[in-house]
Amino acid sequence: QSVLTQPPSVSAAPRQRVTISCSGSSSNIVNNGVSWYQQLPGKAPKRLIYNDDRVPSGVSDRFSGSKSGSSASLAISGLQSEDEADYYCSAWDDRLNGPVFGGGTKLTVL
């Protein structure tokens, strides 16, 4: 069972906007930056967001992150078929003294 809680799956049509939630606690999300990763089938994860809402150079601006209290969200606008992937949130956990991951969310583009 993962420390951070994500919905197992989400779906939306092309060109729509979808959000993926990530729920944590005061030992992780509340006091530490959240990262989001995209994992295409058979590939290594790729970081999309860091420090809650920062987008690394080279990552599409269709991806955005936000945080409020003990929850964080990843939003993907203008959905494309190539966005079909698993998405993971992560944050440092002060109690466990290391990073923790969510259980992952599978995005289906209808």
Place this chain on the structure above:
Amino acid sequence: QITLKESGPTLVKPTQTLTLTCSFSGFSLSTFGMGVGWIRQPPGKALQWLALIYWDDDVRYSPSLKTRLTIAKDTSTNQVVLTMTNMDPVDTATYFCAHSMTTGSFDYWGPGSLVTVSS
């Protein structure tokens, strides 16, 4: 340009010790703020953080696996080695190494190395 690559056995027997090497380039683990971590992913399951080592020899381990893990760095060869003792079939997974700054966020990942535990 930062790159990382994992290497090690693809098959280990139960009770054996697994040794994985992460070879990297594009940064030095003697530079302030730099770190390398190990993360694994059982087939069809979520990512699980295992261990982290930083430029100043600070090491962190997943509490649930701490007694079985050892992480070490060799700054002269740009490698980080992870050992995991007493391997079990539930440890079958793809093992990734990744670059991290002090926040524990992983910005560059290796392609991963699938390790199967079976007799």
